[in-house]
Amino acid sequence: MSNLQFKNVTYFTKQFIGKLQTTVNIRISAKKEIVDVISVGSESAIVSYESTNGSASFYGKTHIKFLYDDGMGKVSSNYNADFTADIQSELLTTESKLLFDVVTVDTKVDTNANTAMLAILLEITVYGYIGQTVNCLVGGENIFSCQQNFSLLQGVETSQIPFVVDEELTATHPIEGVLLAESGVCLSDYYFADGTLHIKGIATVRLTYTSDGEIHTDSLPFDFEREVDIAPVASNNLQLLVAVRTTKVRLDITQEGNKVFLADITCNLQLESTTVNGVEIVIDCYGSDCDFALEKQSVTTTLPLPTICGERTFSTNLPKEGDKHLQTAVNVSAVVTKCSSCADSITVDGIVYATAIYSGEQSESEVLEIPFSQKLDAPGVGVDCAVWANVVVTNFDLLDNDGLTANVTLCLRANCSRDVNYTVITSAEHIAFDKTQLPALEIFLAHKGETLWELAKNLHMSTQDILATNPQLTDPLSEDARIVVFNKIKSSEINFCKLSNKLT
16 A cells, blocks of 8 residues: 655745725825915835734825925925724735835815915735645655646745934035925845845935025935845845835035035835745655545645846936916826736836926926836746835936927836746545456557656556666657557556557
8 A cells, every 4th residue: 555645835926916006194284375386295115014814004204395385485394193904805815925016196185374274095906925735745655646846935034124324415505494304215226135135336315405595406415325124025026116215315404505404314124024935745656556535636836036127227208288387397207007028028107296486577397297118128027927116216317408308217116026836636446356367468659749657547557667678768759659568467466557549
């Protein structure tokens, strides 16, 4: 009797959980009357979550950059707001590991005297690593087995990690008052060593300020390196996405003509750490004196691919109504609307947003929407891959030349994965038969394309026994062949052979 060995094997699949919208309502009280709202920008991120069976709840923060005219000039204010949301899905369990993509869909503002009511509509896309366990055949005694090494995603950790990038920068003009501070952060390299996550990247601060009665915007890029303390992770499969939460500026206002300021950028680091193991699984088996009725199950696991990143620059012309004179552009941001993959490349589509501010007795502004479609080289990526990308605007120049010209530089980063399907044996029923009546010598006809495993299984013997009497055979057979089989008939061990094309 054969002794089959089964084992519980756990694996993960990355799946789309769902998409939802939630509104962040904020009441803003200004010192003076809000005559006109010029621009509203927001940055949002999920900072924590809790998953249960069938649902998940999460908590996030939104940072609002509010620019308005009080009748005397342009005034800005920064506000922070918390929000919570939840999602229902039968895929979710207490062990699910979740990831989030948060996008501002719409912003509405109602004003009354010195009060503004803001409604920020957020769209939150949720992905999750869902774990499953299957009891599958991994070996056995007194059987012939065909084993295959399955690459399975068996460990997953996700986390939201805050970190700060700070840098002393110099503006091009003396700073009289800061209106808005924006920033973009793009990672260029990272690794985990000695309990510390080491990250490198480029940050760009866009500072909008007044100087000598004029409004100026400076785009100030700089390189940074940071060390972040985190729990141990699988550094061989580490994927990161970064989002800016707030940008604060500190300067010495007592120093006349000061151009130097300190920028503090608080970021949210979304981390995926995955572990892929090779597991030997039996995909077929038979015995020398029995067959097996095999029950099989399909298993799908997600295998991560290397992160793809790149910088792209493009220019586009935009219409301008009338003879308005451009002052500056503020609240620059970008979102990804679509990712698609093909052979060795990824295409990222999205929209760059900016608010153009024009000069005049009355404040006038308009929101610009600049679509983009950029292609990244991605060796090894195919049409069957899933892609999740984010985009950061690292430089934005808006020029006024009888129309508007936008020069945009984007940092694109795409995390890729591929779902792989395997078939495993979940149960096997013995089917015994009597081989005592077999002749000692038989000859069979095998067909071109058959493998030695298929022949051995049909003959209930090892491939070595077949090759011992038929050393000319190739695997698979290059042509039809007559196979000589010697049956070893014993009372305790009987080799039975059965083939549909037996010669008579």
